Amino acid sequence: MAIVLGPNQYGKAENRLVTVSRNGSVHTIKDLTVSTSLRGDLADTHLTGDNAKVLATDTQKNTVYAFAKEAPVGEIEDFALRLGRHFVGTQEAISGARILIDEHAWERIDGHDHAFSQGSNEKRTTAVTIEGSQAWVVSGVRDLVVLKSTGSEFHGYPKDPYTTLKETTDRILATSVTARWRYAGTDVDWAKSFTEIRSIMLKTFADKHSLSLQQTLYAMGEAVLNARSEVAEVRLSMPNKHHFLVDLSAFGLENDNEVFYAADRPYGLIEGSILRDDAPDAGLAWSTLPAF
Numbered sequence: 595m596a597i598v599l600g601p602n603q604y605g606k607a608e609n610r611l612v613t614v615s616r617n618g619s620v621h622t623i624k625d626l627t628v629s630t631s632l633r634g635d636l637a638d639t640h641l642t643g644d645n646a647k648v649l650a651t652d653t654q655k656n657t658v659y660a661f662a663k664e665a666p667v668g669e670i671e672d673f674a675l676r677l678g679r680h681f682v683g684t685q686e687a688i689s690g691a692r693i694l695i696d697e698h699a700w701e702r703i704d705g706h707d708h709a710f711s712q713g714s715n716e717k718r719t720t721a722v723t724i725e726g727s728q729a730w731v732v733s734g735v736r737d738l739v740v741l742k743s744t745g746s747e748f749h750g751y752p753k754d755p756y757t758t759l760k761e762t763t764d765r766i767l768a769t770s771v772t773a774r775w776r777y778a779g780t781d782v783d784w785a786k787s788f789t790e791i792r793s794i795m796l797k798t799f800a801d802k803h804s805l806s807l808q809q810t811l812y813a814m815g816e817a818v819l820n821a822r823s824e825v826a827e828v829r830l831s832m833p834n835k836h837h838f839l840v841d842l843s844a845f846g847l848e849n850d851n852e853v854f855y856a857a858d859r860p861y862g863l864i865e866g867s868i869l870r871d872d873a874p875d876a877g878l879a880w881s882t883l884p885a886f
């Protein structure tokens with residue numbers, strides 16, 4: 595029996611980067627969380643502590659901030675591709691890179707030039723993987739919280755000795771969408787693609803009469819693939835944020851689908867992938883990302 599080093603990567607996680615671009619008194623801000631991970635010929639440092647091939651995580655952090663000054667950050671996918679290609683292209687021992695970026699949204703306060711409010715916790719995300727000269731881009735959105743107060747039913751499920759859930763033809767459906775979509779290539783208008791995919795998912799959530807959150811999840815992914823040819827696969831993770839009807843009968847009150855208890859846990863967790871059956875091979879696109 596021999597003990598060997600398995601897959602490994604290293605980098606600086608969650609660099610918080612905020613940039614201000616000025617056009618006179620009109621400012622634009624970008625608020626990013628950037629994580630870098632490098633892979634390659636890294637056995638020596640693990641086995642003997644020889645760091646000759648280890649680009650320090652501190653250097654990786656500095657590169658993130660220097661790159662933000664040397665050229666406009668632009669779209670998160672472009673920034674991630676720049677960083678990943680730089681590390682792989684300039685460090686002989688480094689054959690691959692994984693760059694994760696979350697973009698935190700800020701909105702202008704009332705059209706103000708340089709004051710902003712953070713309206714929601716929603717994040718635009720990207721995960722770029724570089725291996726040699728190849729690149730894969732998986733972008734997405736996190737913490738996109740949505741609710742519809744009707745247009746959702748749930749019934750027809752098996753009743754076993756432990757089933758207490760009542761069937762319903764009218765319930766609240768609420769979730770916090772984590773979506774990741776894999777692009778077929780890298781020649782993409784990232785900003786336009788993001789905006790349209792987000793809006794397609796929201797419209798489908800709103801319009802689709804739901805018989806289960808699973809059906810809604812599939813419909814959202816299907817709608818994205820039907821409308822956006824640049825996307826090969828969509829993975830969705832959607833907690834069912836249950837809203838339980840409160841029993842008010844003890845007070846002689848009838849609850850006509852008006853008063854709910856919003857439970858925070860436990861929650862149903864509905865996850866799935868929707869893809870084209872002729873989608874190009876995923877390669878390393880999903881490596882080290884959560885399954886959904």
Ligand SMILES: O=c1[nH]c(=O)c2[nH]c(=O)[nH]c2[nH]1
Pocket residue numbers: 748759805806807808834862
């Ligand atoms: O849309 C739903 N899917 C389920 O699988 C499920 N299970 C459950 O208890 N409620 C729901 N709702």
